[in-house]
Amino acid sequence: MASIYDLKPRFQQLLDWPTRKLYQAGVTANQVTLAAAVASLALGACVAFVLAGAAGSTRVTAIWLALPVFLFLRMALNAIDGMMARRYQMQSALGALLNEAGDVVSDAALYLPFALLPGVSGGWVVTLVLLAALSEMVGVLGQTIGGGRRYDGPLGKSDRAFLFGLIGLLLGLDVPYAAWFTPVMILANALLLVTIWNRGRHALRVACSPDAETLP
Incomplete structure (x- = not known):
C-alpha cells in the first residue's frame, strides 16, 4: 500500500551533500541517530510543558509551528x-539497535503530548503511539523470520510524521481542532491496524516463498 516512505530514494538524493559534509566533519552515523532521538525528547518535553499551561499563548503557537519543521528535519536525519552507515561502512549491531529503539522513543516523545490537548479524547493518542510501536516491532520481526524489514503503509513512520506535522501546523495557525482531532486520531488508529496487518502479511508471504532464505 502506498506510503510516503516510497519517496525515500528521491529524498536521499537531496541529502547527498549534507551527508558528505557530516562525514568530512568526523560525525558518525550513530551520533546522527542519537542527536535525532535526543532532540525529539527535548521537543516532546517542550510540547508537554506548554500544554500543561506553564507558558503563554505566544510560546504555544511557536512550539506548534516548530513541530512540522522539526519533523521534517528528523526525517532527514533518519535518512x-x-x-x-551504508556509504562509509559504519553499519553495526549497535547502530541497528539505536535506529530502531530511537524511532519508537522519538515517536512516543513527540506524539504523546497531543493527548494533553484540552477537549480531546487523549486515549486515542495513547493507543496510536502503542500501535505505532507495534507496527515497527512487526516490521523488524519481518527481518527476523526471513521476510525482510517491512516498511509497508498506509501509516508508516514518515506518514505519521506528516500527519502530526500537519496537525501541529494547523494548531500553530490557531485552527479550531475540537471537532476534527479525535476523529482523525480514530482514523489513524485504524490505519495503523491496517499497517500492522500489511507488514505481517507481506513478511510471512516473503518468508514462505520458495526463494526465501532458509532460517538458521
Missing part, C-alpha cells in the same frame, strides 16, 4: 544516518 542521513542510514546513508552514512
Whole structure:
C-alpha cells in the first residue's frame, strides 16, 4: 500500500551533500541517530510543558509551528544516518539497535503530548503511539523470520510524521481542532491496524516463498 516512505530514494538524493559534509566533519552515523532521538525528547518535553499551561499563548503557537519543521528535519536525519552507515561502512549491531529503539522513543516523545490537548479524547493518542510501536516491532520481526524489514503503509513512520506535522501546523495557525482531532486520531488508529496487518502479511508471504532464505 502506498506510503510516503516510497519517496525515500528521491529524498536521499537531496541529502547527498549534507551527508558528505557530516562525514568530512568526523560525525558518525550513530551520533546522527542519537542527536535525532535526543532532540525529539527535548521537543516532546517542550510540547508537554506548554500544554500543561506553564507558558503563554505566544510560546504555544511557536512550539506548534516548530513541530512540522522539526519533523521534517528528523526525517532527514533518519535518512542521513542510514546513508552514512551504508556509504562509509559504519553499519553495526549497535547502530541497528539505536535506529530502531530511537524511532519508537522519538515517536512516543513527540506524539504523546497531543493527548494533553484540552477537549480531546487523549486515549486515542495513547493507543496510536502503542500501535505505532507495534507496527515497527512487526516490521523488524519481518527481518527476523526471513521476510525482510517491512516498511509497508498506509501509516508508516514518515506518514505519521506528516500527519502530526500537519496537525501541529494547523494548531500553530490557531485552527479550531475540537471537532476534527479525535476523529482523525480514530482514523489513524485504524490505519495503523491496517499497517500492522500489511507488514505481517507481506513478511510471512516473503518468508514462505520458495526463494526465501532458509532460517538458521
